[in-house]
Amino acid sequence: MSRIPRDYLINRLVTLVLTVLIAATLIWIIPRLSPVDPAEIALGRMAAGAGAVENAGEILETLRAQMGIDQPLIVQYFKYIKGVLLFDFGLSTAAFPTPVSALIANALPWTLGLMLISLIITFIIGNLLGALMVWEKTPRLWKVAIPAAMVFTSIPPILSGLLLMWIFAATLGWFPLTGAYGLTVEPGWSWDFATSVLHHGFLPALSIVVVTFGFWALGMRGLMISVQGEDYTTLAKAKGLKPRYILYKYMIRNAILPQITAFALKIGLLIAGQVLVERIFAYNGMGKLLYDAILDQDFPVIQGVSYVIILMTALSVFIVDLIYPFIDPRVRHEVA
Amino acid sequence: MAETLQTPTRAEKRQARRLRRFDNPWLNPKLIWGVALLLGILLLGLIGRMLWNLDLVFTGSATLKLPPVGFENLRKQEGVWDFPLGTDGSGRDMLALIIIGAPNSLFVGLLASLIGMSTGIVLGFTAGFVGGRTDDVIRVLSDVMITIPPLLILVVFQASFGDVSLTMMALLIAGFVWQSPTRLIRAQVLSMKQSGYVQMARLSGASTGHIMFREMMPNLVPYLFGSFIANVTTSIVTAVGLEVLGLGPQRIPTLGRTIYEAINAGALIQNLWWWWGIPTLLLAVMFVGLLLINLGLDEVSNPRLRKLS
Numbered sequence: 001m002s003r004i005p006r007d008y009l010i011n012r013l014v015t016l017v018l019t020v021l022i023a024a025t026l027i028w029i030i031p032r033l034s035p036v037d038p039a040e041i042a043l044g045r046m047a048a049g050a051g052a053v054e055n056a057g058e059i060l061e062t063l064r065a066q067m068g069i070d071q072p073l074i075v076q077y078f079k080y081i082k083g084v085l086l087f088d089f090g091l092s093t094a095a096f097p098t099p100v101s102a103l104i105a106n107a108l109p110w111t112l113g114l115m116l117i118s119l120i121i122t123f124i125i126g127n128l129l130g131a132l133m134v135w136e137k138t139p140r141l142w143k144v145a146i147p148a149a150m151v152f153t154s155i156p157p158i159l160s161g162l163l164l165m166w167i168f169a170a171t172l173g174w175f176p177l178t179g180a181y182g183l184t185v186e187p188g189w190s191w192d193f194a195t196s197v198l199h200h201g202f203l204p205a206l207s208i209v210v211v212t213f214g215f216w217a218l219g220m221r222g223l224m225i226s227v228q229g230e231d232y233t234t235l236a237k238a239k240g241l242k243p244r245y246i247l248y249k250y251m252i253r254n255a256i257l258p259q260i261t262a263f264a265l266k267i268g269l270l271i272a273g274q275v276l277v278e279r280i281f282a283y284n285g286m287g288k289l290l291y292d293a294i295l296d297q298d299f300p301v302i303q304g305v306s307y308v309i310i311l312m313t314a315l316s317v318f319i320v321d322l323i324y325p326f327i328d329p330r331v332r333h334e335v336a
Numbered sequence: 337m338a339e340t341l342q343t344p345t346r347a348e349k350r351q352a353r354r355l356r357r358f359d360n361p362w363l364n365p366k367l368i369w370g371v372a373l374l375l376g377i378l379l380l381g382l383i384g385r386m387l388w389n390l391d392l393v394f395t396g397s398a399t400l401k402l403p404p405v406g407f408e409n410l411r412k413q414e415g416v417w418d419f420p421l422g423t424d425g426s427g428r429d430m431l432a433l434i435i436i437g438a439p440n441s442l443f444v445g446l447l448a449s450l451i452g453m454s455t456g457i458v459l460g461f462t463a464g465f466v467g468g469r470t471d472d473v474i475r476v477l478s479d480v481m482i483t484i485p486p487l488l489i490l491v492v493f494q495a496s497f498g499d500v501s502l503t504m505m506a507l508l509i510a511g512f513v514w515q516s517p518t519r520l521i522r523a524q525v526l527s528m529k530q531s532g533y534v535q536m537a538r539l540s541g542a543s544t545g546h547i548m549f550r551e552m553m554p555n556l557v558p559y560l561f562g563s564f565i566a567n568v569t570t571s572i573v574t575a576v577g578l579e580v581l582g583l584g585p586q587r588i589p590t591l592g593r594t595i596y597e598a599i600n601a602g603a604l605i606q607n608l609w610w611w612w613g614i615p616t617l618l619l620a621v622m623f624v625g626l627l628l629i630n631l632g633l634d635e636v637s638n639p640r641l642r643k644l645s
Contacts, residue, residue: 019480027492034496154627156573158580159616162595162604166613170604177604268485269570275487276577280599291581294495302495306488314483 004322016318023310024084027303028077039063041297042093089304094296100304103289108308110180111285114201115274118208126213127259130220131252134228137243146217153214158276161207165280168203175203178282204281208274219262223255230254257327264320268313275309367632373625374442377618381439384431392419392429393436393589400427404610422610424594425601430614437591438618441572444506448571451510453564456517461548463518464525475522478515486512486574494583502585509574513567520563521556528552558637565630569623576619591615 042063043056064070071079083089089100129146132138152160169177181187182196227233228251236246278287286305293301391397404422405415415422421430463474490508494500500508528534537551578584579592580599598604598612 015476015479018476019483022480023484023489026489030489030493031496151624151627154569154623155620156576156623158577158595159620162599162612162616166604166609170607268483269573272485272487272577273573276580279581290491294491294581294583297495299495302492306492309488310484313485317483 004325009322012318012321016314019314020311021081023314024081024307025077027306028080031299031303032073039069045093084307087308089307090300092293092298092301094293094298094301100300103301104286104304104308107284107286107289107305110283111274111278111287114204114208114278114283114285115271117201118205118212118274119270121205122209122213123216123259123263125209126216127220127252127256129213130217131224131247131255133217133221134224135243135247135251137247150214150217152211153218155211156276157208157211157273158280160211161204161277161280164203164207164210176200180284200283204277204283207277208270212270212273215266216259216262219259220255223258224251227251227255257324260320260327261324264317267316271309271313361636364632364635366628366635370625370628370630370632373621373628377438377442377622377625381435381442384435388432388435390432390436392432395426395428398423398427398429401425401606401608401611404430407610410607421614424597424611425603425608426597428589430610433589433594434591434614434618437589437594437615438622440502440588440590441575441592441619442622444502444509444575445568445572447503447506448509448513448575449564449567451507452513452567452571453517453560455510455514456563457521457560459514459518460521461525463522464529465544465548471522474518478518478522481512482515482519484512486570487577490574490578491581491583494578499586500584502588502590505575505578505584506571509571512574513571516567517560517563520559524556524559525552528555558633562630562633562637565626565633569626569630572619572622572626591619 039060043060046059047056061070069076087101087104089104091097092100092103095103129149132142133146165177169175176182176199180197180200181193182200185193185196187193233246233250236250241250274285275287275290277283278285279291282288286309289301290305292298293305398419399413400423401409401411402413402419402423403409403415405417405420407422408414419429419431421434423429424433459474459478463471486509489512493508494505534547534551537547542551575584575590576592576595579590580596582593582596582600584590584593586593592615594615595612598608598615601608601611603609603611
């Protein structure tokens with residue numbers, strides 16, 4: 001199990017490349033099927049700003065040439081694919097002339113940070129609670145309380161976000177309502193900024209945590225049930241090991257590994273959910289960028305954000321698929 | 337015989353009760369509760385349409401921002417029975433809004449999932465049975481599509497096309513929920529093909545159609561239901577997500593769009609909790625119902641879970 005079989009690697013790579021290619025193509029084709037002309041939108045924006053635009057016809061031609069939409073579709077497509085591979089999505093039309101990639105580079109760290117923190121917390125809490133649901137030594141109260149908390153699993157984080165926002169930000173005023181850091185704080189490596197970020201990030205993270213831990217807990221419960229019936233658990237009990245030791249070193253140790261693959265299938269939904277949480281909290285991440293772009297009809301930004309998020313999802317699935325057999329030696333890379 | 341004459345323990349009594357019901361796993365409480373919650377929402381839509389004046393969903397049909405009955409808003413106005421759940425920021429009656437909006441969300445979820453499931457059944461069986469090049473194409477395509485989050489492609493779509501109808505939105509979402517049933521059925525068909533009873537049916541000269549639908553399909557039913565319900569949830573989450581981003585149908589009231597309008601109007605700061613709270617609550621009930629159905633179905637298809645509860 002020291003290295004990955006070549007066929008398997010190629011198989012996964014082909015899937016990854018195809019995913020990214022198909023997603024990029026869809027994102028490119030869809031706006032071109034619509035009757036809306038981006039050059040006209042840009043012109044309309046100019047007209048709205050200046051009152052009236054003289055020689056509109058000429059400007060329209062120039063804009064089309066600038067956007068490259070006067071060229072044959074096939075040329076446009078290959079230019080687009082080349083640009084996408086280099087993370088060049090053109091210039092934002094709403095924040096002209098900022099490149100889309102710069103906007104994304106600003107927003108991405110916020111999204112990744114929020115995602116990583118809430119993911120780690122949910123993974124730990126969810127798996128622990130799931131394990132406790134099955135363990136014989138769990139106090140009775142917990143055995144009733146955990147399944148009850150499971151009800152939240154099904155709710156998308158945007159709904160829990162609204163509720164938490166109302167209780168802790170609007171009513172109690174413990175946390176700020178929106179934003180990723182205080183308006184008076186200068187971004188930088190300072191203590192003030194760090195506490196402000198944590199303070200602002202708490203509610204968005206919490207609203208993701210309360211609705212996603214149940215997913216892990218449910219999966220863990222199923223896995224623990226099968227581990228419970230294994231001979232090695234029985235043997236460990238017969239040897240008279242401490243129940244807590246058996247729980248951590250025997251049961252959870254064996255049950256937690258398949259949970260990691262479950263993550264690969266769920267990540268798309270997790271990211272999409274987080275985009276919406278960022279939108280309602282006006283958190284400075286990809287979600288807010290996307291929402292603002294939709295409001296402004298800023299297509300390059302919409303395309304760029306969608307593409308980057310899909311790329312993130314596909315890459316995570318790819319990485320989980322590859323490293324999984326190293327984490328769990330029982331699994332071999334199958335050549336499908 | 338002597339042992340059975342002793343007073344039965346509680347576990348034995350329970351087992352006896354189960355036997356009397358023919359131990360029908362489909363009658364487990366989770367499943368029943370889940371179905372009841374969804375039916376409740378459906379009934380709200382059906383009965384509400386008959387009893388309530390739906391013209392109240394038009395803007396300006398009532399005083400703005402009235403609270404539900406028994407509450408008071410910041411302007412010291414009290415709720416009135418004419419608008420029992422209060423009104424939103426443009427004077428629409430919340431009750432009429434949810435009577436129309438709640439079944440809409442369910443409709444999108446069910447339709448999208450139904451189309452996705454049908455596609456999945458056809459593709460899954462085709463891949464499993466035909467094999468070869470066809471199987472490769474279907475397998476790779478579903479592997480690829482399953483990692484693409486539907487929300488983001490649909491955002492691009494709806495931002496370019498503007499207004500869409502409910503049915504159109506369901507069709508679009510259906511394009512992203514066929515993968516998991518396809519994979520599930522393909523895997524099951526491949527393993528069933530080797531099983532004794534299918535071999536037996538083939539040897540006795542049964543047609544492919546017979547093997548597919550009479551021999552294999554019945555064994556797939558619990559999985560199919562589970563996958564169907566999971567897809568309904570995904571579809572509704574996606575639809576609500578689009579609506580909260582301000583996309584989706586613009587002229588029909590939906591729960592997601594109501595939340596969108598409430599957030600944009602600053603309903604949270606103004607403490608107009610009923611405006612965003614009622615649609616949120618209804619969606620939560622819907623999702624909890626779907627989850628319960630899914631857990632109940634798990635017990636049907638996986639008897640190991642049944643013993644625990």
